[in-house]
Amino acid sequence: MSVQDLEKIFQDAIDSEIKIEPKNWMPDAYRKTNIRQISQHAHSEIVGMLPEGNWISRAPSLKRKAILIAKVQDEAGHGLYLYSAAETLGTSRDEMINDLHSGKAKYSSIFNYPTLTWADMGAVGWLVDGAAILNQVMLCRTSYGPYARAMVRICKEESFHQRQGFESLLVLSQGTEEQKAMCQDAINRWWWPSLMMFGPKDSESTNSDQSMKWKIKRKTNDELRQQFVDMIAEQIKLLGMQLPDDKLKWNEQRKHNDFGEINWAEFWAVVKGNGPCNKQRLEARRKAHEEGKWVREAAMAYADKKANQKKQEAA
């Protein structure tokens, strides 16, 4: 069969909403795009453990501590499913992790911002997980089967995280003056970076068209961003807090909220490695990996020893 024929069968399957599975023929570029996107997503889960893990030891009540530990642990679990989903495309976890540590692979820039106060745990849950969910709900219907199935599981847990984040801010918003101020400050700092999570504007996004055709993505960056603004603009009313954007306003004609311009210079600076915590985040990951080397080696050596013993016993 010619490549053209294979490509036609492949695109027909996508157009008829049939999932692509690991053993199906697929164009190289489709494989590469999925590896890039799924591994980037996995790395985001793993690096994303750091800003929240930062507050586990200082969580203000035993209940909040338990919720936070469970949440960060869920993220590790998500990383695990996603690395496995990417492995079905012919890469390995080691390769992916090396690419993260060398700086070749990216992760979501949002995690390069610091978590400065306890209220940041609520704001991250509500805004960051809230933004992530919109993207992830769309990905539950992505064309690559293993990725779509991993996302179904992840979405269930993420929507729970978002509610927990909101609930913890709700408690602060009804608390003392200091707690209210802490809550507003966290929203001020996390709002714009959350909007940046949807990526560049459609007019400037390089990967969008092909990904839409292959149904890896089903909504554009700008569509998802608008959906997010509309959702949060409603939810914040329950908190009695403000979003830090004086251009934010309901537009009756568009039936959407208008909002101000994102600081794209900041967006690109963080993507290129100059965010407040890019350096610390990567260093923390590299350090964990390097310091774990002897543990992984010992586990391998021990497993080999046991396997040899078994062989000898059998002989």
Next chain:
Amino acid sequence: MENKLIDHILHLADTTLILAQRNAEWCGHGPILEQDIAITNISLDLLGQSRNFYQYAAILIGGDTDEDKLAYLRKEREFKNLLLVEQPNGDWGQTILRQYFFSQYQYLLFEKLQNSKDEQLAAISAKALKEIKYHLRWSSEWVVRLGDGTGESRSRMLKAIDELWRYTGEMFVPAAYETAVDIISLKNEWEQKVKTIFEESSLPLPENVFMQTGGKQGVHTEHLGYILAELQYVQRAYPNSTW
């Protein structure tokens, strides 16, 4: 009698809380993703156990106290946890060995406590025992793996033993409030179990080590003050707030 029970429950609560706090320091920094999840899971189990004990202590104490007041507003000299659990994580070997020593002890202790005449204490212990069985299996397997893995892992385990063995004796020296169980009677079995695991790991059992004590009475190593400074910071910085 009542005060003895309260102190005993607080000792159990403090010990599980402090070990949960220590283990959680690994979250996001583990040597392998699967093991990062495992140690965090153990942390979460221990935290759950400590909450059950604090909540029960709060009922016994009465008034307006609650689990958070007990965990966040008591001071260094009031904490009754074992010295073992407040020791720093060190490397993965030291964390594993600390967990193994503790889980082996906790398993034997809770087997007895689940038959305690105090119904609440018995129920909490029986529930925890299911988790402890897993902690014990996981940590003992890792002791064997590291003890019998590579030259480096073995020498790291020897160092961990040298660091931690001196804090194990305290477990079997009963405090005045530990009347619910005959703690001394657990010592022999604990040593036998550890001996078996160490033999499997080709690790030597230390002899004639001077044992440190004091944790059960609130006389701690210098590490506890820092743990509490971090753990209690938000509650103390914003008093009388709801979180």
